[in-house]
Amino acid sequence: MNAEQLQKTLRASQYAELVLGNHSTFLEQDYAIDQFINPLTTQQIQHVVQTSLDHLTDEATWMRELRILRARLMFRWIWQDANQLTDVVTLTRELSDFADAAICAAKDFARIPLVAKHGEPVGYNGKVQDLIVVAMGKLGAQELNLSSDIDLIFAFDEQGETNGRKCIDVQQFCILWGQKLIYLLDHISADGFVFRVDMRLRPWGDGSALAISHVALEKYLSQHGREWERYAWIKARIVTGGKMGEELLDMTRPFVFRKYVDYSAFEAMREMKAMIEREVLRRNIEDDIKLGAGGIREVEFIVQVFQLIYGGSKLELQDRQCLVSLHHLGEVGLLDTQAVIELEDAYLFLRRVEHAIQALNDQQTQSLPTEPELRQRIVDTLAFSDWDAFLETLNAKRAKVIHQFEHLIKEKEPDPLIESFSQLEKQLEAVLDDGAKNLVHEFWYGHALKKLPAKAVQRLKTFWPHLIEAILQSNKPQTALLRLMPLVESVLRRTVYLVMLIESKGALQRLVKMATVSPWICEELTHYPVLLDEFLSMDFELPKRQDLEDSLRQQLLRIEIDQVEDQLRVLRLFKKSNVLAVAASDVLAESPLMKVSDALTDIAEVSVNATLNLAYQITAKKHGFPLDAEGQRCSTDHTAFTVAGYGKLGGIEMGYGSDLDLVFIHYMDEQSDTDGQKKISGFEFAIRVAQKFMSLMTTQTLDGRVYEIDTRLRPSGEAGLLVTSLKAFEQYQLKNAWLWEHQALVRARSIAGEQSLRDKFEALRCRILIQPRDEAKVREEVLKMRQKMKDHLGSSKEQQKDGIFHLKQDAGGIVDIEFMAQYAVLAWSGANSDLAHYSDNVRILEDAANAGCLSSDDATALIQAYLSERAESHRLALANQSMQVNAADWFDTREVVCKLWQRLIDPTATFALERE
Structure with a gap:
């Protein structure tokens, strides 16, 4: 073993010191010694992973062996990098090959217990489904760095069900499969981890299903795929899934690479660049060699913008790897030779610096260290005389990247789009604060409008004065404008909606009124613009139960029983569109609260x-x-x-x-x-x-x-x-x-x-x-449960002292009334069976009065308090506001409820309500 090389390795990496301390035998293993110099092929890496895990059935042992193997390989890669026994391309390829092998091994290991429990996942086409693992980002391009996360997307070919005794659908099987795969690689044990797994690039990101079908992914990309996702999918690569996976990837290509020359990519690049620059300033990460000016990301952006513009017609530009595509850009004449040389040189240097930073402590970071000791380690690893000499070289290379980037992506002067309807604009400005004025300015001069077809821009310019006129007639013009602008932006490429609103002045006025009352309604329309179709044709009456049943039945009759994706779409749009109709009737026709609740309950029951x-x-x-x-x-x-x-x-x-x-x-x-x-x-x-x-x-x-x-x-x-x-x-x-x-x-x-x-x-x-119960025991149990809810869900003592009242959970609120109604049924229905007939609070209280268990005055008072508090909570929900309100406004109502609570449930209770 070369002692000088070992010393360099340990100098380059505190992590390597830790590994050697935990695994001193690494230096004695023939495998490690032989492979410190020679590169590993893909097949060799696969073999090493397979032989390390062969015949292991115990999960803890399997995880430990893979983590130890990862530590051994990381030690080797740091050794090679510190002693310049490898190059960036070879190192990143080997790292990526190991990630691929680890993913495949984890996928196979995770499948065994799932199949034993649920059976094989079989699609409706009769084929056993595989978990398609799509590698994104650095792993997709086989450019993984020393301490990279791995960005993954899980998919499957077709919906169906498993064929075991505990049957679940294919999507749920694949979700469980993916969760286990992540755990096997990502979980930090005493032996460390294998790879941190990031799933945020999947459709809809965090909070969405972990695995998606081919059909659902295709629909998502065609209908909702965003510009940044086109960049992300350039690097997509199938790790597992075979032919099904390749077919899925082929499906994504038209989304990424347009058949025509797509100059809109320049605008998207400017927008993404501006976003990153804001993030750099916000997080103060100018010294980040990836995200900072002239960093790795800018080299990638330069390559990717050409890929998106010309990739549809020049297939050689569809390569995932940055340097390969960079050379192709030179070959087809899109970048001159000098630019290619400078960008490649800067990219390789920046990636080497990235590895030096990450080797220090096996951390996913690209920021230059501030500690003198860590800086000196990097200087030694990269063979510079001192930190200033290193910075001089680094800044020179970054400056060349900045020059190329700014030359490629030049900001254009804003081109005003608004015709001179100055009087309305002046009236609008008079009611807007500076923040709102800036938002309007950004809307008209932002990138979104620059990418619109001329016809769409003209429609928007025609619509805008109508919108301002309707907004100025409202009682909250700024509120209406700020809530409606995201909706207008969401339909900019579906401007037929704008035409319909121009032609239907009443519909536009109703939309503005709804915006002033309910941000929730605006958000629903913004997220699902298809609901505008329903809104524009509404009569604003509450939907009737029979109409709801007929409508949903007719829609589902047109769908085959195995067309699950279409069934999902119908069910969701049925619910959303009808709830929107109820909300519109609630706001615009001022429908009574109980009628609104009845309608919302009908929608739920019909859906169920x-x-x-x-x-x-x-x-x-x-x-x-x-x-x-x-x-x-x-x-x-x-x-x-x-x-x-x-x-x-x-x-x-x-x-x-x-x-x-x-x-x-x-x-x-x-x-x-x-x-x-x-x-x-x-x-x-x-x-x-x-x-x-x-x-x-x-x-x-x-x-x-x-x-x-x-x-x-x-x-x-x-x-x-x-x-x-x-x-x-x-x-x-x-x-x-x-x-x-x-x-x-x-x-x-x-x-x-x-x-x-x-x-x-x-x-x-x-x-x-109606079983006979001990009334005292019922009172005791109800009181105990109510106290638990207050302790966990009610306002804090400090909030109550500050005059805050939680409409639902605090004393005198909705839950107190609900509990009194439930107490009435449990305590008194043994002698009065009619009390157990209804499930809603109002009729329970009415029946309690009819049975003589409550006085008519008490029942009426409770019902009125209940309806008042529910109506206010309902209004707050529409306004996206908290249930915590000003206690002084509810003194009389709470006093009625609290006194009855004291009489019925807790004679020892005292209430210190004060009228302000």
Whole structure:
């Protein structure tokens, strides 16, 4: 072993010192000694990974061995780099090959337990689905640096289901597969990690499904793909997925490389450059050799802008690797030879500096160190006499990059687009503050308008005076303008909407009024401009239940049962467009609160019914029908399945952002098999129906999701089964349920499924609720649960002292009234069974008065307080505002509620409400 080379290695890297301290045997291994000088081929790296992990079945051992191998290879690469025994291209290729091999190994290891549990993932085309792993960024281009994250996107070819006993859909299988792959590589153990995995480049970024189908990705890129995503997909490369993966990648090429010469890329580049410059200033990272002026990113930008402009017609410019494409630019005459030489020289030097920085502590950073000791290590590694000499060379190379970049991407002088409708503009300016004026200026002189076709610009110029006129007539002109400008920007390439608004002055005025009342409505229209079609044709009446059912049924009838993506789209747009119609009626027609809640509840129930029907049909098509609990064959009409709604849905009190609290109940023979070719038990059939229902309802798509679903109110909560038989539900409620679960049952009702089973559920619910109970015990349990909610969800003591009142959670708020209604049912329905009939608070309180349990005055007072507080919370939700309000404004209402709470629930309670 060369002692001088070892010394250089340890001088270059504190991380290498740590590795050697933990693994002193590395220097004694023949493999390590032989390979310190010679480059490794792709096949050799694959072999090393495979042999290190061969025959390992224990997860902890597998993870440890791969991390130790990573440390050994990192030590070798740092050794080579510090002693100039390799070059940037070779080193980055080897790093990328190791990442590929690690991904493939992790993918294969993660698959085994999933298949054992769920079976093979089979698409509707009958083919077993593979997890397609798309490498993006540096890994996609095989340019990985010493401490890179790896940017990945997970995809699969076609939707379907697994064929095991615990069946799940293909997307869920691939999501679990991808999650496990990430864990195997990303998790930090005592032996470190393999690679940090970044998934943010996937469609819709964080918060979206971790794996996406070929069809969904294609639809996303064609309808919603943004300019920066074109740059990102230049470097995309398939790591796993075989032919299916390559077909998926081929599909993305037209999105990235336009057939025509695409000069709009210059504008996009200017916009991205400006964004990065703002970020550099914000984070004070001028010394970042990647993002700072003249850094690695600018070299990549120069190459990529030419790729996007000419790549569709010059196929040689579609290469992922920066230096390869840079040479091609010289060969086709788009860059002169001197520019190519200078950019290549700067790029290779900057990448070498990047490796020197990252070798110090195995950290993903490109910032020059500030500590003298670390600076000296870099100086020694890069063979400079001192830090100033290094900076002189670095700045000279960066200056050449800056020169080329600024020569390529010159800012043009703003070209005014606005005709002289000066009077309206002056009136508008008079009501705007400086911030709003700047936003208007940026809108008209920004990059978005410069890329518009001339016809679209002309339409916008025609529309603008109409918009200003309508805004000036509103009571909050600046508010309306600021909320509507993002919407106008979202339809700039669909200017037919602007024409329709010009032609329908009433529609424009209604849009402005909605904007002044509800930012939520504006955000919905901005995110989903397709909803404007519905808005412009609305009559602003609340939708009727029968019309909702007919509309959704007709839309779904046109879709084949296996066309899941289309079903998802219909369900989501049905929900969003009808909720928007309710909001428009709420704001513009001032519909009563309870009518609004009824309509929102109807939309949810119709959605649940249609989704349950789809889930049942999809499951039955694959597995046949089960037997019911009485031995009769189930069918499309005789489903032996129901869905119970709890909470706001059960209480017919849905709001705009409400999720759905659901419990699934079946009446099937759990042991008997279905009558299809792929037989499963009745129990598994019921589970699969519920799982498919959840997938249809909650999967994130381009159009969002239908609803958030919460199933924690099922027997035994999250530890319980997703679906419960009616008999098991009955036994649990009668023998094992806590009182708070009976309290939740007060607000439950069956909302979907077979009517005979729904009737059985309702009868059981009443039977459970009217059991005789010790009134003192009920009072004690209700009080205990209420106190927990106040402690966790209510305003803090400091906030209350400052005059803050949480409309829902604080004393005298909505939850107090709800708890009193639930107390009335649990405590008094044993002697007054009619109290258990309804699930909504208003009718419960009315029935309590009719039964003589509450005075008519008390019931009326509670109902009025409840409706007042709900109406205000409803208004705040439309305005995207907190439920915390000024306590002084609600003194009288709270006093009524608190006094009744004291009388009914907690005689010892004291309330220090003060009128301001």
